[in-house]
Amino acid sequence: MPTPLPPELLNNEPEGFAWGVWHDRTPKLITQIKEAVPYGPAQRQGFDALEEEISSGLMQPLGDAAPERDLWVSWGEDYFGKPWIDTPFLWSESYFFRRVLEVTGYFAPGPWYGLDPFEPMKTAELSDPSLEPDLQALDSLSTPQDKLLASLWGNRADLVFHVGRTRGATHPETGGLIIDQSDQLWSHLGPDARVVVIADNAGREFLADLVLIDHLLGHDLAASVTLHLKPRPYYVSDATTADFVACLRRLSRTRGAAEQISARLRRAVAGGSLTLDTHDFYCSPWDYRRMPGDLAARLRSATITILKGDLNYRRLVGDRSWPATTDFAAVSAYFPSPVAALRTLKSDVVTGVDAATEAQLDASGLEWRTDGTHGLIQVAAMPGATGDGV
Numbered sequence: 001m002p003t004p005l006p007p008e009l010l011n012n013e014p015e016g017f018a019w020g021v022w023h024d025r026t027p028k029l030i031t032q033i034k035e036a037v038p039y040g041p042a043q044r045q046g047f048d049a050l051e052e053e054i055s056s057g058l059m060q061p062l063g064d065a066a067p068e069r070d071l072w073v074s075w076g077e078d079y080f081g082k083p084w085i086d087t088p089f090l091w092s093e094s095y096f097f098r099r100v101l102e103v104t105g106y107f108a109p110g111p112w113y114g115l116d117p118f119e120p121m122k123t124a125e126l127s128d129p130s131l132e133p134d135l136q137a138l139d140s141l142s143t144p145q146d147k148l149l150a151s152l153w154g155n156r157a158d159l160v161f162h163v164g165r166t167r168g169a170t171h172p173e174t175g176g177l178i179i180d181q182s183d184q185l186w187s188h189l190g191p192d193a194r195v196v197v198i199a200d201n202a203g204r205e206f207l208a209d210l211v212l213i214d215h216l217l218g219h220d221l222a223a224s225v226t227l228h229l230k231p232r233p234y235y236v237s238d239a240t241t242a243d244f245v246a247c248l249r250r251l252s253r254t255r256g257a258a259e260q261i262s263a264r265l266r267r268a269v270a271g272g273s274l275t276l277d278t279h280d281f282y283c284s285p286w287d288y289r290r291m292p293g294d295l296a297a298r299l300r301s302a303t304i305t306i307l308k309g310d311l312n313y314r315r316l317v318g319d320r321s322w323p324a325t326t327d328f329a330a331v332s333a334y335f336p337s338p339v340a341a342l343r344t345l346k347s348d349v350v351t352g353v354d355a356a357t358e359a360q361l362d363a364s365g366l367e368w369r370t371d372g373t374h375g376l377i378q379v380a381a382m383p384g385a386t387g388d389g390v
């Protein structure tokens with residue numbers, strides 16, 4: 001019996017997480033892009049118009065010449081002409097990142113074609129001197145569980161999360177792993193396992209993911225790994241193929257374990273045990289229930305799919321007002337393969353929390369659902385229905 005779906009989360013709840021994203025982070029992000037990339041007057045005016053549309057105007061469709069305009073017009077027919085704040089959080093955030101690319105000229109033939117507007121921020125993270133000791137510490141990071149946890153907590157480092165925050169303003173010591181089903185994850189792995197990793201952020205998180213992937217391939221925990229990346233820049237720091245290349249280069253610049261991992265991963269790509277994949281659906285505004293059939297077919301052959309990060313979690317369970325005690329495995333049962341979510345909590349949605357833990361966390365006074373200090377490893381091992389298509 002499928003679990004009935006509660007209402008989608010909208011932007012217009014002043015107490016909700018989305019409200020702060022639109023009122024605080026989005027204007028700061030637009031300013032940050034304008035400062036980081038030397039765009040000309042047309043792009044700057046485009047950003048100003050987009051900011052005004054979001055704060056006080058009505059949501060507009062893509063411009064006439066935009067690729068996939070008709071698709072977005074049909075996807076957004078319930079939302080165009082409404083204030084952004086009255087639309088669903090997941091839908092509108094995805095559309096925002098699509099609009100950013102339109103403003104920058106990312107799709108338009110010309111000098112700005114294909115330029116990643118978030119590249120300066122991603123590069124700054126990989127050039128941060130504080131990364132060097134972390135990469136040197138890989139020499140002593142030996143257990144698989146250490147590497148799994150590094151990949152999980154790497155998710156705390158995403159660049160969207162740092163827009164409008166001071167680095168280090170959170171207190172990791174007051175957070176922790178509120179659900180740990182890592183035993184179930186490990187039980188799916190072995191010499192014949194075909195693992196899919198649906199990546200999240202470039203930078204520190206992705207470096208940790210690559211260390212984990214190297215471990216799986218090198219220790220008979222996976223026969224193959226397919227790494228699913230975003231087809232284009234998205235949610236500031238989401239990893240694309242260019243980021244994969246940049247991260248391998250960064251690893252190769254640190255002597256010791258890091259450079260060896262980089263070399264092994266290059267060999268794995270050359271030999272075909274590590275492959276890259278992508279799909280336009282990853283930049284669509286929908287949750288994974290609307291996954292198209294061709295993507296579902298690719299995932300169906302996985303022994304397990306590891307989903308990284310907060311956005312992937314929202315797309316897996318649905319960006320909806322689930323009670324925190326909702327059965328995670330039941331709401332994820334539709335997914336085409338067994339699935340493991342590795343996520344730090346950075347938005348309102350959470351499932352699978354027992355009532356006592358929820359009460360304790362609520363009583364702590366922490367913004368535990370959104371402040372990024374708490375994490376979870378959840379596994380749903382019931383492969384379900386096929387994708388229906390968008």
Ligand SMILES: O=P(O)(O)OC[C@H]1O[C@](O)(CO)[C@@H](O)[C@@H]1O
Binds near residue numbers: 021160309311312
């Ligand atoms: O990079 P992650 O872990 O997917 O997190 C991105 C999160 O950042 C936000 O875009 C804004 O905080 C959330 O909406 C989103 O879930």
